[in-house]
Amino acid sequence: EEQLVQSGGGLVKPGGSLRLSCTGSGFTFRDAWLNWVRQVPGRGLEWVSRIKSKADGGAADYPAPVKGRFTVTRDDSESTVYLQMDSLRTEDTAVYYCTTTCYDTITHLRRGDCWGQGTLVTVSS
Amino acid sequence: DIVMTQSPLFLSVTPGEPASISCRSSQSLGHSNGHNYLDWYVQKPGQSPQLLIYLGSNRASGVPDRFSGSESGTDFTLKISRVEAEDVGVYYCMQALQARTFGQGTKVEIK
Numbered sequence: 001e002e003q004l005v006q007s008g009g010g011l012v013k014p015g016g017s018l019r020l021s022c023t024g025s026g027f028t029f030r031d032a033w034l035n036w037v038r039q040v041p042g043r044g045l046e047w048v049s050r051i052k053s054k055a056d057g058g059a060a061d062y063p064a065p066v067k068g069r070f071t072v073t074r075d076d077s078e079s080t081v082y083l084q085m086d087s088l089r090t091e092d093t094a095v096y097y098c099t100t101t102c103y104d105t106i107t108h109l110r111r112g113d114c115w116g117q118g119t120l121v122t123v124s125s
Numbered sequence: 126d127i128v129m130t131q132s133p134l135f136l137s138v139t140p141g142e143p144a145s146i147s148c149r150s151s152q153s154l155g156h157s158n159g160h161n162y163l164d165w166y167v168q169k170p171g172q173s174p175q176l177l178i179y180l181g182s183n184r185a186s187g188v189p190d191r192f193s194g195s196e197s198g199t200d201f202t203l204k205i206s207r208v209e210a211e212d213v214g215v216y217y218c219m220q221a222l223q224a225r226t227f228g229q230g231t232k233v234e235i236k
Contacts, residue, residue, distance in 0.1 A: 035225055045174070045217060047225035061224055063126075097173060101221065112164045112179035113221065 002026040002102050002114040009096065009119035012088055016123070020083040022098030022116050029079040031055065033101060035113070036072060036083045038094035048096075049083060066092075088123045095120050127151055127220050131228025138208040139236045146231045148201045148218035154181075155222075161196050162222040165203045167214045168230075174217060178203060210235050
């Protein structure tokens with residue numbers, strides 16, 4: 001069964017940096033495309049990054065609110081994806097989730113996203 | 126970018142009554158494999174979102190059969206045939222064709 005276990009997070013001052021980690025198991029990590037999604041407390045869900053597998057080019061994508069400040073990387077030897085967050089702002093305060101597409105083992109069709117447990121990042125002075 | 130528009134934002138339902146949530150995408154979510162890349166999730170307080178429906182109309186493992194998803198072009202609907210107390214939470218649609226985009230969420234409460 002697919003599992004994503006997150007670590008990192010915590011309290012950081014505006015302008016500071018933080019790195020989140022997410023380790024996957026139960027699936028072929030090197031083939032996976034991985035996302036980071038965040039949720040401001042009491043608000044909706046917002047996608048903040050995606051990294052493709054190295055076999056698919058390994059490119060990373062970001063939406064405008066975090067582009068140039070957040071960097072997603074992966075270490076397939078450790079089955080871990082990282083989100084480096086720099087120049088943090090108070091509006092980056094949120095629970096951050098890592099996610100990946102999970103596949104049906106028989107049909108090989110997409111069967112939704114699997115989610116990590118989430119980690120809280122608080123940006124405050 | 127694909128925009129997801131979800132409605133209503135709030136739903137108060139009597140137990141045993143049906144409920145319906147709509148989600149419209151700004152463009153087709155059709156993959157080359159013939160399936161729409163649209164999921165439905167429910168989020169309960171303090172938890173990660175839990176998958177209900179994938180590929181527009183496929184119920185996830187362990188999800189009660191009172192939950193169903195339907196598709197019509199760029200319009201998607203989640204239906205609960207008979208709402209139960211345990212169904213309270215915030216429901217989200219999510220497109221997975223291009224990165225990820227979420228609907229605004231629908232908060233379901235029990236009357």
